[in-house]
Amino acid sequence: MPPFQNILITGAEGFIGSHLVEALVAQGRHVRAMAWYNAFGHYGWLDTLPDATRSKIDLVMGDVRDALSVREAMRGCDAVMHLAALVAIPYSYQAPASYVDTNVTGTLHVLQAARDLGVGKVVHTSTSEVYGSARIVPIAETHPLAAQSPYAASKIGADQMAHSYYCAFGTPVATARPFNTYGPRQSLRAVLPTIMLQALSAAPALRLGALSPTRDFNFVTDTVAGLLAILDSDKAVGEVIQLGSGHEVSIGDAVRLIAEITGKPLAVETEPARLRPAASEVERLVCDPAKARALLGWQSTLAGRDGLRQGLTRSLEWFANPHNRSHYHDAQRYVV
Known part of the structure; x- marks a missing residue:
């Protein structure tokens, strides 16, 4: 049986999040799916899932920008997979402060709640955009970070916040860094x-x-498989692990x-x-997937x-x- 059975997913209503929900439900795990609160009562892509899947999901609305909202959603969970983020690069040029609020402060709220509640694993989701244009090809996890958009800067801030909680408080954080899903x-x-x-x-x-x-384009089921491998691996704690095919x-x-x-x-x-x-x-972005292969046994199919x-x-x-x-x-x- 996988080590974590009660899992909170932030950003569960989105593209990758909804596929991740389906995969976890298919494995028989209990999923609490946190979707961004909205006046329409919509749960994004979760509204389109088959009834047999939706009936097994604990749907909650909240906002990662609100610390209490995150804490209450996480209560009773033994792991959290944090995907909630503003991701549209063009809009980050127009509203950069909203990216800091959601991506940096929102991640802080997830980490602090996990620390206070004694959650067993935090999988924080990053992006290959944090590297900027590749200086070394293929890109390994040691590649320098260079924000070329406010979006990328906010994700670097979130990544560093996650790493700081691992170093300063021993919070069991693993950072997944998918390339283009x-x-x-x-x-x-x-x-x-x-x-x-x-x-x-x-x-x-x-x-x-x-x-x-x-x-480096990666089909969503491969990205989800990588996220699940990171969730279930003790070796992933404290690490940044890229998910990419190595094909440019x-x-x-x-x-x-x-x-x-x-x-x-x-x-x-x-x-x-x-x-x-x-x-x-x-x-230019192209992944070196060697670390994921070595630590997780994961590779793109x-x-x-x-x-x-x-x-x-x-x-x-x-x-x-x-x-x-x-x-x-x-x-x-x-x-x-």
């Missing part, structure tokens, strides 16, 4: 869903930003691969609103070009379903 339920703010939805439309050309940056692909090459899969020639037009400020663009092709095919099939697209209020501007 993609798959069903991903936000249309992300580049791959944007390409896929436009490829499924009758639009004459894709409207995209820069095509030259490279990324440019945005332009991703467009060409999606064109191959769909059998549709895809022209591209640059949309200025999608371009980051020049010094803020992260040009959909690595390399063939793996990416499989993951994109599965994602395209999901986005092609009108019922799935109906959950996006802005999908219609892509599919015409």
Whole structure:
């Protein structure tokens, strides 16, 4: 039996969080899913899960910016998987203080509650954006951190807060650092869903930003498997562990691969609103997954070009379903 049975997930209503909820429920664990409080009573992607899964979830609303909210949600749990964050890079240019409030202070509240309640494990979720453009390829966990956006700066702050609680108080924290996760339920703010939805439309050309940056794309089920491996491993405590495939692909090459899969020639037009400020663009990200393999025995099951092709095919099939697209209020501007 896995060591942790009663698990709080913050940000459970989101893209990765909802897949993580499903995986933990499938393992027979008790999940308390904390979703951001809103006036509509919506639980995000958790509202779309099958009734058989939802009936096994303890759904709570709260806000990681509120310490009491976090503490009450965590009470009775023996582990917490912290995914709640503001993640949209463009909005971080407009509202940087909100990223500090949610990503840094919110993480502080999770850590302090875990310390006070004696929680057995905290899995804190980071991002490859903390590295900025790669100086050393592939990127290992020892790579220097360089914030090129307010979002990245807030995540570095959160990561350092997590590390400080491990060092100062012995809080059993492990930091997962996924590279670019993609798959069903991903936000249309992300580049791959944007390409896929436009490829499924009758639009004459894709409207995209820069095509030259490279990324290490990882299918969501691989990321979730990595998070679960970190949760259940004693060796992960006090460590930062990257989750990536080690395969680098440019945005332009991703467009060409999606064109191959769909059998549709895809022209591209640059949309200025999608371009980051020049010094803020992260040009290159590619993971060295050696530490995850050594400590956890984890590796991507959909690595390399063939793996990416499989993951994109599965994602395209999901986005092609009108019922799935109906959950996006802005999908219609892509599919015409």
